[in-house]
Amino acid sequence: MTALFTNSTTAVVAAAERVLTKRYGVNVHLADPEDLGGSGQAAVLRVRVAESPIRLPRTLIIKQMWDSRASGVEGFIREAASYQFANSLARDQRPGPELLGHDLDQRLLILSDLGDARTLGVLLTGENPASATHLLMALAQALGRMHAATAGRADDFAALLRRARGTLSPQATADDVEAVLPSVPTLLSDVLGVSTPAEVVSAVESASQLLSNGSFRAFTPADLCPDNIVVSTDGVKFLDYEWGGFRDATLDLGCMLVSFPQCLCDLGLTVEQSDAMVEAWRAEIAGPRPQLLDDDVLYPRLLDARMLWVWLSTAWHLPEDYARRAMERDHVLAVPPAQALASRWAGLALAADQIGADAIADHADQVMDALNRRTGFTG
Known part of the structure; x- marks a missing residue:
């Protein structure tokens, strides 16, 4: 599969909704995206969970990598694996946010929101x-x-x-x-x-x-x-x-x-x-x-x-x-x-x-x- 990367906020949010829907088997609607600023090679958004039949945090963080260079691809794979690895730890031992969903082809991560830390x-x-x-x-x-x-x-x-x-x-x-x-x-x-x-x-x-x-x-x-x-x-x-x-x-x-x-x-x-x-x-x-x-x-x-x-x-x-x-x-x-x-x-x-x-x-x-x-x- 060849992914199409775009810096459109709407497209990033829609992609995250599809990932969550596929993972949890229910329709999830996200709203009110807030641009948190990325590195220039990534979009980082905070979104509100507007509709969800299952219990999700009130807000989520979406991160999509656009860098198609070998180093960028490696960085995404390492980051995705790192968050998956951290999810396997007890909650009080996790070093960072919880991974709630990801898509390797779209280089997309959906993370718990640490708030205005x-x-x-x-x-x-x-x-x-x-x-x-x-x-x-x-x-x-x-x-x-x-x-x-x-x-x-x-x-x-x-x-x-x-x-x-x-x-x-x-x-x-x-x-x-x-x-x-x-x-x-x-x-x-x-x-x-x-x-x-x-x-x-x-x-x-x-x-x-x-x-x-x-x-x-x-x-x-x-x-x-x-x-x-x-x-x-x-x-x-x-x-x-x-x-x-x-x-x-x-x-x-x-x-x-x-x-x-x-x-x-x-x-x-x-x-x-x-x-x-x-x-x-x-x-x-x-x-x-x-x-x-x-x-x-x-x-x-x-x-x-x-x-x-x-x-x-x-x-x-x-x-x-x-x-x-x-x-x-x-x-x-x-x-x-x-x-x-x-x-x-x-x-x-x-x-x-x-x-x-x-x-x-x-x-x-x-x-x-x-x-x-x-x-x-x-x-």
């Missing part, structure tokens, strides 16, 4: 330190619950991908990420005048195994950002699963501790807040992964995760990429690139110093100082 970025803006810490701990707990509920279930996710007519791996994409790591020493030398010791390069090469062979694998939305995380009446929820898959769970925690390296958001975490997040996450995942209660197991692995994200963030944000800057400028917690990177390298230096990884700490301090000089901050 505010994003993490908005909520952290202007919060006092105590309130921010409680919110960050809730975030870490939600992440840990998701990891605990999905640990060891990569085969179930793989089966859903196969059923979606995909030949995709359950592994969250790692190849293109690993490919940029070798460029970082040259980038640091050319742009900042900082050389990278062989010992540090070797440590990063060893740490990169986490990206594909981590032993504490669990489900991840992968595209973690304060703008993709909301706080609703049901707690912290994660959105956007286009890159959903399985990877070592410490990579997700490390991602948050370095303030979401894919973007330029800066949480401004204190040492105390970081420690509180680690403990909140560890308390949730300790059931299926009791090894992580051992500091000698957790903290070296967490340093590896942080180091990988800081290096990747540097590869993504240190070069002058104006197109990328334009996409990230609207993020609520976004700061200038050098400022975000300096904060991330500073956090890496502290984490490395905490476990006696002196070479990594010294190198991170040098990079941080060079970045601070670029921003005019001298300490």
